[in-house]
Amino acid sequence: MDEDAYKGPIFEGCVASIGGLDKSLASAASSSVVRALGGPSSAELFLSRLGWTGAADGLREGLLLEMLEMTRNEARGCADVSRLLACTTTICQLVGAGGAVREAALPAALALLINRFPKVRKYAAEQIYLKLLAFEAEDESLQIPALQLQRALELVAETAWDGPLDHVRHARSPLFGLLGLAEPKKLAGKAADAASRAAAVGTFGTDDSESYSTLLADAARGLGSGM
Structure with a gap:
């Protein structure tokens, strides 16, 4: 050097x-x-x-937040699995810090659960699970009910995070609520749109079916009266 x-x-x-x-x-x-x-x-x-x-509490909060942002930028759009794994390690270690750092790092860690690379998703789940285990030993300042934390642990442990991406997206969604986080607006919006489309399809499908049945009945009555 x-x-x-x-x-x-x-x-x-x-x-x-x-x-x-x-x-x-x-x-x-x-x-x-x-x-x-x-x-x-x-x-x-x-x-x-x-x-x-993960004993990062001694460093200034501003420095840790800056480190988190730099790591997220490094991971964004990255196709190098080794580098993504290193970024995952850093982000998940920062989850161990308290206050604003944890609040920013935890959603960033959950975002890695739907990374396009299965190896990264699985590794992120392992690291998040370890951090959630550490949460259990913390005091009440964590503000996550014990039952919710236990359910989050079970969900992380039981999900095959290296499986199909559609499956892991669905499995990840409840984690936000269980950990006291707001689900990203983009994802929440997609879920609402999907529900609206499903409801619309169901409504229109019923109306079309009923209209068609009515048309057939009217035609049958017309033929019968003509005869």
């Missing part, structure tokens, strides 16, 4: 590797970052707060 031209990309790669699934790679990357930052005192504290423990 001594070369300024390569310092940024190398540091970015090392930080991404620290959150990876390969323990040996994560360890080597962590050591490299610690050495580059000049010692363990500040670097280890920083890495521990951004690592798998």
Whole structure:
């Protein structure tokens, strides 16, 4: 990392590797970052707060919200599964923070449940499940009734998130209400439109059927009177 031209990309790669699934790679990357930052005192504290423990509460809320927004932008439209998995890890770790960070990160995590890549959906569900388990140990400030939280856990665990996308979209919808979140307006609007169309089809179908039956009856009566 001594070369300024390569310092940024190398540091970015090392930080991404620290959150990876390969323990040996994560360890080597962590050591490299610690050495580059000049010692363990500040670097280890920083890495521990951004690592798998999710202990991000010590960082400023504004910084975490900015990190969340950057991660969401990185994931938006991304077709690189490895990068999406890294983004999923970051977003789900931020769910472990409190206050406004959690309120923003939790819907972002739920959005990953309908990602176009089954592997990403399944991994997101695993990470969300772990965070919901952690919620159970929290105090009443979470403001999610125990029964709702339990139902959300069951729904996440029982759904095959790597299955057909239409199925997972339907399965995800109740999670918003169970976790005290407002369902995205776009999705709520689609559901309302679908219900309206179904009702309209049913109404028009009944009217058309009745009109056709009436027409046949009138024709039969006309033929009978003519004879």
